[in-house]
Amino acid sequence: MITRLCGLIWINPDGSLTMAQAIQLHQVSPLKASCNQCSLSNLCLPLAIEENDLDRLEDIVQQGRIYNRGEHIFDQSTPFKSCFAVKSGSVKTSIITESGEEQVTGFFMPGELVGLDSLSGENYACTAKVLERTSVCEFPIDKLEELTGKLPELQHHMYRLMSQEIQNSHQLAMLLSKNTAEERIAALLLSLSSRFRRRRMSPTNFSLPMARNDIANFLGLAVETVSRVFTRFQNQGIIRARGREVELLDVEALQLVTRDFARQGGQ
Amino acid sequence: MITRLCGLIWINPDGSLTMAQAIQLHQVSPLKASCNQCSLSNLCLPLAIEENDLDRLEDIVQQGRIYNRGEHIFDQSTPFKSCFAVKSGSVKTSIITESGEEQVTGFFMPGELVGLDSLSGENYACTAKVLERTSVCEFPIDKLEELTGKLPELQHHMYRLMSQEIQNSHQLAMLLSKNTAEERIAALLLSLSSRFRRRRMSPTNFSLPMARNDIANFLGLAVETVSRVFTRFQNQGIIRARGREVELLDVEALQLVTRDFARQGGQ
DNA sequence: TTCATAGATTGATCGTGGTCAAGTATAGCA
DNA sequence: TGCTATACTTGACCACGATCAATCTATGAA
Numbered sequence: 001m002i003t004r005l006c007g008l009i010w011i012n013p014d015g016s017l018t019m020a021q022a023i024q025l026h027q028v029s030p031l032k033a034s035c036n037q038c039s040l041s042n043l044c045l046p047l048a049i050e051e052n053d054l055d056r057l058e059d060i061v062q063q064g065r066i067y068n069r070g071e072h073i074f075d076q077s078t079p080f081k082s083c084f085a086v087k088s089g090s091v092k093t094s095i096i097t098e099s100g101e102e103q104v105t106g107f108f109m110p111g112e113l114v115g116l117d118s119l120s121g122e123n124y125a126c127t128a129k130v131l132e133r134t135s136v137c138e139f140p141i142d143k144l145e146e147l148t149g150k151l152p153e154l155q156h157h158m159y160r161l162m163s164q165e166i167q168n169s170h171q172l173a174m175l176l177s178k179n180t181a182e183e184r185i186a187a188l189l190l191s192l193s194s195r196f197r198r199r200r201m202s203p204t205n206f207s208l209p210m211a212r213n214d215i216a217n218f219l220g221l222a223v224e225t226v227s228r229v230f231t232r233f234q235n236q237g238i239i240r241a242r243g244r245e246v247e248l249l250d251v252e253a254l255q256l257v258t259r260d261f262a263r264q265g266g267q
Numbered sequence: 268m269i270t271r272l273c274g275l276i277w278i279n280p281d282g283s284l285t286m287a288q289a290i291q292l293h294q295v296s297p298l299k300a301s302c303n304q305c306s307l308s309n310l311c312l313p314l315a316i317e318e319n320d321l322d323r324l325e326d327i328v329q330q331g332r333i334y335n336r337g338e339h340i341f342d343q344s345t346p347f348k349s350c351f352a353v354k355s356g357s358v359k360t361s362i363i364t365e366s367g368e369e370q371v372t373g374f375f376m377p378g379e380l381v382g383l384d385s386l387s388g389e390n391y392a393c394t395a396k397v398l399e400r401t402s403v404c405e406f407p408i409d410k411l412e413e414l415t416g417k418l419p420e421l422q423h424h425m426y427r428l429m430s431q432e433i434q435n436s437h438q439l440a441m442l443l444s445k446n447t448a449e450e451r452i453a454a455l456l457l458s459l460s461s462r463f464r465r466r467r468m469s470p471t472n473f474s475l476p477m478a479r480n481d482i483a484n485f486l487g488l489a490v491e492t493v494s495r496v497f498t499r500f501q502n503q504g505i506i507r508a509r510g511r512e513v514e515l516l517d518v519e520a521l522q523l524v525t526r527d528f529a530r531q532g533g534q
Numbered sequence: 535t536t537c538a539t540a541g542a543t544t545g546a547t548c549g550t551g552g553t554c555a556a557g558t559a560t561a562g563c564a
Numbered sequence: 565t566g567c568t569a570t571a572c573t574t575g576a577c578c579a580c581g582a583t584c585a586a587t588c589t590a591t592g593a594a
Binding site: 118120146149158163169217259 | 362365368370372383384385386387388392393412413415416419422423425426427428429430431432433434436437439440441443444445486487526
Binding site: 211212213223224226227228230231243 | 573574
């Protein structure tokens, strides 16, 4: 049963492809040769580029590499070479401390760019792991920098993306330092919701790409707490959750959860 | 009594200037006309630029504007125009929520660039407030972008700075989500220490530019907790603190505090 | 000097969420 | 189909740090 549109191809709910689909995917490989025809061109880097300059981006991109669930796109402390745009699937980035402890720093969905935190220093600043069967486009950084030097619009867009990344991270820090478990989880659900909407998928009915464990780690909580909050929300009729399938029944209530904090805390 | 070297001029411990010094500062104003002669040129943007291209940076920079303690360099939700390099003094950036609650997102010391989180969107993403008498150089963003398009080295440096900012913020998130009060404060002290060292000032003997309140807010703690940890460290002979004057007596012990966490937490 | 205000410290109490432990459900695979 | 490993849920208990409250210390003004 095929239920979900990801990038340009239909994939199964669990992110897998049937053999037939996999073959089909390779058969249509000429299709992946062009940012022009990519369904994400209005979210990804092409969004910043004029029609007639698009081939210059296509010249430097290595498209359509597919990873299976759990595979690493790159690893912390290996030489930094490229940024990656998610084409379909989803990616988790995390920092591993010397002692092996993990801190999840972000989740990336189709159209989003991974690796912007690694532009300083010789090596990748984090590890990027694929949460489900995922296809990415690779942008070698030296070529990308060269191109942004020639295309002011693209350079401007890169600045915007990186700036947005800083803001996201500040928001996360704020969430971690000031908000309760319920507020953090409500915020994450709403963030995912709006990102699904951007991709013209249902903002109220989606399946979480990440495990409870990853959510907990990302939000600075224990897995048990995440579990408890999910069931609490469910009992309150705010969401319905079975495993990774989530339905937002009362979006306004979720928004209230995140804002209530601000109200009571403020002034 | 003049005790501290800040940028190119000696200032008082509290960041103020005597009238004589203020006059002197304005008298030497031709000095501030050149990035070339700035003592921070090896930390700030000039670091990325060849000698003979430096005048192009000087053409776009508006140098040497001075703010008194507590004044705002820019405010959240006002139109974004420029990034600012701290020349002397220090700056605190924070996000103000709808309800008026503050979240401190960073402290900036001489040679560091403020405003990189505002490059996306129309308005500044945060408010920048001066913690002591502070001098800054202003880089209008449109001119800066134009220049980075022409100077690949400068563009590269901007990418590095923004990437570093993302990493810093990730580190902060990690600190907030995983570390105890003691670990967070030890980490902040060490961060400040290394940033003083960069400027060739004493890494073990400095005065905190920010109030306990700001430290608490930044680290996601209550003021009382910050106070308690300071006295605990003092009782253990790790630091000596009287008000904002801090002396790091045992840097290794501080490093141990931050790493112990990783040890016991890992694997 | 004295007073006023803000900042910093210290103590006592309480609550959120972590930890430990057990149990249930689900996915992957032969 | 069953087995196994992993993911998820639920419960009981406890600790770190928040909160409230009081005191102490600076700084600046009249």
